[in-house]
Amino acid sequence: MPKIKHILVFRLSAMGDVAMTVPVLRAFAAQYPDVMLTVxxxxxxxxxxxxxxxxxxxxxxxxxxxxxxxxxxxxYKDLKKLGIDAVADLHNVLRSKIVRTLxxxxxxxxxxVDKGRDGKKALTRAENKVFxxxxxxxxxxxxxxxxxxxxxxxxNPVFPEKASLTPEILNITGIKDKKWIGVAPFAQYDAKVxxxxxxxxxxxxxxxxxxxAVFLFxxxxxxxxxxxxxxxxxxxxITVAGKLKLEEEIKLISNLDLMLSxxxxxxxxxxxxxIKVITLWGATHPYAGFLPFNQExxxxxxxxxxxxxxxxxxxxxxxxxxxxxxxMRSIPVEKVxxxxxxxLKG
Numbered sequence: 001m002p003k004i005k006h007i008l009v010f011r012l013s014a015m016g017d018v019a020m021t022v023p024v025l026r027a028f029a030a031q032y033p034d035v036m037l038t039v040x041x042x043x044x045x046x047x048x049x050x051x052x053x054x055x056x057x058x059x060x061x062x063x064x065x066x067x068x069x070x071x072x073x074x075x076y077k078d079l080k081k082l083g084i085d086a087v088a089d090l091h092n093v094l095r096s097k098i099v100r101t102l103x104x105x106x107x108x109x110x111x112x113v114d115k116g117r118d119g120k121k122a123l124t125r126a127e128n129k130v131f132x133x134x135x136x137x138x139x140x141x142x143x144x145x146x147x148x149x150x151x152x153x154x155x156n157p158v159f160p161e162k163a164s165l166t167p168e169i170l171n172i173t174g175i176k177d178k179k180w181i182g183v184a185p186f187a188q189y190d191a192k193v194x195x196x197x198x199x200x201x202x203x204x205x206x207x208x209x210x211x212x213a214v215f216l217f218x219x220x221x222x223x224x225x226x227x228x229x230x231x232x233x234x235x236x237x238i239t240v241a242g243k244l245k246l247e248e249e250i251k252l253i254s255n256l257d258l259m260l261s262x263x264x265x266x267x268x269x270x271x272x273x274x275i276k277v278i279t280l281w282g283a284t285h286p287y288a289g290f291l292p293f294n295q296e297x298x299x300x301x302x303x304x305x306x307x308x309x310x311x312x313x314x315x316x317x318x319x320x321x322x323x324x325x326x327x328m329r330s331i332p333v334e335k336v337x338x339x340x341x342x343x344l345k346g
Contacts, residue, residue, distance in 0.1 A: 004085040004109065004148060006036040010096040012060065014188075015265030016290070017137075018045045021090050022052075022272040023293045024141040026160075027152050029053050035150075038082055040075075047247040048272070051160050058082075069098070076102040084108060088144045111147035113140050120288055120315045129310070133287045140289070157294055159274025163251035172243055173215065173252065178236070179344050181206060182252075182259040182275075184217040184266035185230070189317035191283035192262050194328050194336075200230055201333045202260070206340065207234040215240050215252065217266055258343055260336070263317065267292045276343050280336065282328040283319065285312035299339060304330035 011021045018041055025037060029052050036054050043059035058079065060066050066075040076099050087103045089096045089112035097112070104110045122130035142152045165173065173180075183206075185199045194202075206214050214234075216227040218241040231237040240252065250269065253259065259270035259277045263284045270277045271292035278299045279292060286300040305311050307330050313321045 004035065004150075006038065006083055006085045007145075007148065008079060008082075008084045008087045008103070009037055009039045009090060010087070010100070011039065011041055011090040012093070012095065013042060013091075015045070016268040017091075019048055019265060019268035019272050020137050020290075020293065021141060022048055023154065023157060024138055024145075024152060025049070025055060026052050026272075027154055027157060028145060028150065029055055030158065031152060032150060038079070038084070040079070044246065047250055048269075050247075056082075072098045073102070075099055079103075080106070086110065086148050088148060089113060090141055090144060109148055111144045113144050116140065116289065123285070123288060124312050124314050124319075126310050126313075131287070131305075134289045136289045136291065138293060157274070160254065163254045165251060165255060166248060169244065169248050169252055172238060172240055173213070176213075176255060178211050178213040179257045180255060181212055181214045181340065181344075182217055182256045182261075182266070182270065183214055184259065184261040184264060185227075186218050186223055187262040187264040187317065189283070191313070191320065191324070191327075192264065192317035193282070194262065194280050194331065195326075196226065196230075198329065198331075198333050202336050202340075203230050203234070203237055205333070205337045207237050210236060212236060212344075213238070215256070217241055217249065217253075258340060260340060263290060271295055278336070278339055278343065280328065280331055281312075283311065283313045283317045283321070283324065284315065288312060288315045290315075299343065301331050301336060301339065303327040 011018050038056045038058050039049055040058045040060055046057045049055055049057050086108055087100050087110040089100045092112045100110045116134055119134045145152055187193050206212050214237040216239045218227050224242045227239040227241050231239050253270050254273045256275050259275050261267035261279055263279055263281050267277050267279050277292045277295050281302040291300055303311055308324055308327045313319050
């Protein structure tokens with residue numbers, strides 16, 4: 001097998017999953033500076049990879065050029081022109097499998113992520129539950145590169161410098177003269193969202209400390225409406241949702257002192273930038289392997305398993321279980337606020 005000098009990396013979606021690849025690819029780039037990486041993903045995610053050396057981004061066009069089976073054949077031909085030596089499939093879905101197989105048929109070395117489905121089923125099933133930590137997604141990504149002959153060391157990670165804040169960002173945030181806290185109160189599924197009245201109490205408590213500035217993250221008109229309600233009447237609580245582009249949000253997040261998030265994409269964006277993250281878990285659990293990068297289990301606040309023994313009920317929070325609608329109410333507001341205050345002192 002000729003020496004691998006150029007690796008194609010697949011990770012098409014979703015936001016949190018794409019963000020989870022960043023620390024691994026950043027470590028790879030630092031440890032193997034003579035190897036080129038080309039990441040294939042949706043155009044929206046390009047800013048995640050800015051600043052990583054020896055990394056190119058290839059925006060997949062799933063609406064036109066790369067749509068359907070023949071579109072994937074075109075994608076293969078487009079990528080083949082780049083001089084790819086190996087494929088690291090960190091997504092392992094039908095689309096990436098087809099392109100990966102075409103590269104394999106062309107004699108290229110390929111490896112794909114093992115998603116650990118059996119372990120996840122055992123962790124989330126109601127009967128004979130096996131409640132133990134599974135391998136993290138970062139370890140699973142490392143294994144893909146190991147199959148290609150590259151060991152990656154994720155200890156002592158180096159994070160990017162805090163980004164310079166543009167006038168557009170400073171116009172919203174003001175100059176940084178306080179501790180900056182991000183709050184991202186939404187997630188894809190309701191079972192992963194801390195109740196609105198309780199997140200309101202958390203924000204109210206934080207806003208009482210004039211040494212804190214709280215920035216609320218989200219997206220979409222409905223979410224922005226809720227964020228504006230949460231911020232109402234508080235000078236040091238600012239809704240940033242809908243006011244900044246993704247690149248600007250990333251720059252702002254890189255300047256936070258701490259991010260409070262659900263089990264959602266924002267937790268992984270903050271973590272990939274080296275920001276302290278406190279996560280709140282409802283139907284899901286960090287044992288499934290989605291604890292944000294370089295964070296401690298002590299800052300992952302989980303719902304009470306004595307009251308709700310079937311937790312976690314799913315890996316992604318997409319399964320509704322009768323009687324478990326209020327599981328997140330078992331995470332006390334006082335505990336959330338106390339952990340935030342302790343982390344900001346540290």
